[in-house]
Amino acid sequence: MSSKKIIEHSEAATRFNKDVERVNWHDETLWFVREKRDKSANQIQDWELLRETASRIKNNVLANMHDYLSDFEANAQKNGIIVHWAADAKEHNEIVHSILQKHDVKQMVKSKSMLTEECHLNDYLADKGIEVIDSDLGEYIVQLRKEPPSHIVLPAIHLKKEDVSETFHEHLGTEKGNFDPQYLTESARRELRDTFLTRKAALTGVNFAVAETGEFVVCTNEGNADMGAHLADVHIACMGFEKLIPQRKHLGVFLRLLARSATGQPITTFSSHFKKPRDGKEIHIVIVDNGRSTQLGRPDFRNSLKCIRCGACMNTCPVYRRSGGHSYHNAVAGPIGSILAPNLDMSKNADLPFASTLCGSCTNVCPVKIDIHDQLYKWRQVLVKEGHTPTSKTIAMKTMATVLANPTVFNLAGKSGRFVMKNIPALVNNKMNKWYDQREMPDVPEESFREWYKKNSRESKAKKDE
Amino acid sequence: MSSKAEILNKIKQSQPNLTAELPDLKVLGSEQFDVLEMYKTVLKNIGGNPVEVADYNEILAYIRNNYPLEKRIITTISELSEIAVLDWTNDDPHSLQNVELTIIKAHFGVAENSALWVTDAILGQRVAPFITQYLAIIVNKKDLIPTMHQAYDRIGNQEYGFGTFIAGPSKTADIEQSLVLGAHGARGLVVFLME
Ligand code: SF4
Numbered sequence: 174m175s176s177k178k179i180i181e182h183s184e185a186a187t188r189f190n191k192d193v194e195r196v197n198w199h200d201e202t203l204w205f206v207r208e209k210r211d212k213s214a215n216q217i218q219d220w221e222l223l224r225e226t227a228s229r230i231k232n233n234v235l236a237n238m239h240d241y242l243s244d245f246e247a248n249a250q251k252n253g254i255i256v257h258w259a260a261d262a263k264e265h266n267e268i269v270h271s272i273l274q275k276h277d278v279k280q281m282v283k284s285k286s287m288l289t290e291e292c293h294l295n296d297y298l299a300d301k302g303i304e305v306i307d308s309d310l311g312e313y314i315v316q317l318r319k320e321p322p323s324h325i326v327l328p329a330i331h332l333k334k335e336d337v338s339e340t341f342h343e344h345l346g347t348e349k350g351n352f353d354p355q356y357l358t359e360s361a362r363r364e365l366r367d368t369f370l371t372r373k374a375a376l377t378g379v380n381f382a383v384a385e386t387g388e389f390v391v392c393t394n395e396g397n398a399d400m401g402a403h404l405a406d407v408h409i410a411c412m413g414f415e416k417l418i419p420q421r422k423h424l425g426v427f428l429r430l431l432a433r434s435a436t437g438q439p440i441t442t443f444s445s446h447f448k449k450p451r452d453g454k455e456i457h458i459v460i461v462d463n464g465r466s467t468q469l470g471r472p473d474f475r476n477s478l479k480c481i482r483c484g485a486c487m488n489t490c491p492v493y494r495r496s497g498g499h500s501y502h503n504a505v506a507g508p509i510g511s512i513l514a515p516n517l518d519m520s521k522n523a524d525l526p527f528a529s530t531l532c533g534s535c536t537n538v539c540p541v542k543i544d545i546h547d548q549l550y551k552w553r554q555v556l557v558k559e560g561h562t563p564t565s566k567t568i569a570m571k572t573m574a575t576v577l578a579n580p581t582v583f584n585l586a587g588k589s590g591r592f593v594m595k596n597i598p599a600l601v602n603n604k605m606n607k608w609y610d611q612r613e614m615p616d617v618p619e620e621s622f623r624e625w626y627k628k629n630s631r632e633s634k635a636k637k638d639e
Numbered sequence: 640m641s642s643k644a645e646i647l648n649k650i651k652q653s654q655p656n657l658t659a660e661l662p663d664l665k666v667l668g669s670e671q672f673d674v675l676e677m678y679k680t681v682l683k684n685i686g687g688n689p690v691e692v693a694d695y696n697e698i699l700a701y702i703r704n705n706y707p708l709e710k711r712i713i714t715t716i717s718e719l720s721e722i723a724v725l726d727w728t729n730d731d732p733h734s735l736q737n738v739e740l741t742i743i744k745a746h747f748g749v750a751e752n753s754a755l756w757v758t759d760a761i762l763g764q765r766v767a768p769f770i771t772q773y774l775a776i777i778v779n780k781k782d783l784i785p786t787m788h789q790a791y792d793r794i795g796n797q798e799y800g801f802g803t804f805i806a807g808p809s810k811t812a813d814i815e816q817s818l819v820l821g822a823h824g825a826r827g828l829v830v831f832l833m834e
Binding site: 219226232233235236241242258260288308309311314327329330334337354355359366368394395397399403404420421423424429434436438441446447448449451460466467469474475558614 | 641664736751803822
């Protein structure tokens, strides 16, 4: 696991913002995806009813998680699936490793799983001498570049086709300067087809697991999860326990919402239901906690476990779009990531709930109606109370607290502030003042509100007295 | 304590104590539209190709005109044995890597998203619709239903080892959001809508 020093979101965002053209492009690309979501949602007459239904199903799941998980395990086992439980990331990685060891597998193909990102599985297995190839095209690209994904649905959304072309030229020997997405995709297709055909083990994520039937569903557009799983002897599926839903028929609700919220598609190309292994083959499921049960015990934040990882909240977030996924230094970026991360480690992720304007746009698009912006606001209170404020905020807030607590200082601060802004603007309009970043400072009023009020209340009093 | 017991214990203590009844799903899926027209429109929008046919003879003719017959074509449908082989279902799945066209049947299709439901029972091999370069799926027009709610009503508690909804050809938009058909799976999907 990397012990790299974390760069706070605001600083990382500042760096990202240096390339103005690229930031504008990033912003517009994601807004384009958000608009596709709107168009798609608007075509469903029952959209709001669907969201409400999904949210209520998930309420039921949260309240009955213990029983549903037990049911799921029993039913999956009846189907011939081998079930494992992992308390944390470390145990998850060890379980996956032990399965691979048992089958003497040194190379594995993987389809997208944000959970394995959360657990840093690739690094762990690399240390053990096992090679993992990510087969989702976006993940494959960022893996070649030794970067983490910057978005849960669109892992390479921060890259331009020139970047991909350069990366493929270097690693796959594609033609230099050929930026054609069709050509580049074809090259990756050829390369990865060979991978699929030669791997004995395939790992996938899980989109939904059904308690009633013990089956699980994996959604992809590329078909990479299926290519991996149906050609390998061993299929390992890793899931956070919150992926559970009660009954098979509830999939109807979630499959209608997922892709429309994510990319505006009516459904992903493949929605594969794995219930039993092929004859003589194995399916393993690793059910992971890694902090989720703690989050379940936090009344203000437990709703975050309803998340179906559609990414809609990121695509709409004005901060995410202009700061990039990597600035969140967490497997899940954007608004929902900023709620999940402090649960895992408050001190490392204290900056994230502050990376939001609290505009509420995330809450409005969320297909399972998570109160995202309220939770971000609540995390701020918790973090400040626990003494975990990000450094840039601490200084400002301490100063603010002194000023606000003392009327004389407040008065004086106002007066001197106005004096400074008027006569020595360079003192305020500089890099030390966070508020000045990206903003012009306003013109200074001649008098403060207090002075204005004093004068006017005297005048109006005088008027009344006339 | 094992991790399982520990996790389940902690969940039991943490889970909210609410009576959160499961919502009624019957109120959903009542959208009214022309099912066949909707199916065709959505399929075209996602890169698939709907072809209306009267019978297997028309399918045979279409395939003869549009696909290279000298390449490997496989099917699970005996009516198509003139142009495709049937004896591949027990082969090693890796041996399907050189298949040009796979032709299978779907149980039913869903108009709102053009998805087709297929399971082990009619797939021949699980990897068959993915590993092939091109895919053709036959569905009866009377087996088109409006939304995913009717789809799961119809699936009910059907037994299967593997089942999947297939909606259009394999695709990706991971390079600058440009849509490219044929990521890892089939590059093209033709759906024969049969009388
Ligand atoms: S919080 Fe809601 S909008 Fe964001 S990824 Fe999760 S389900 Fe989607």
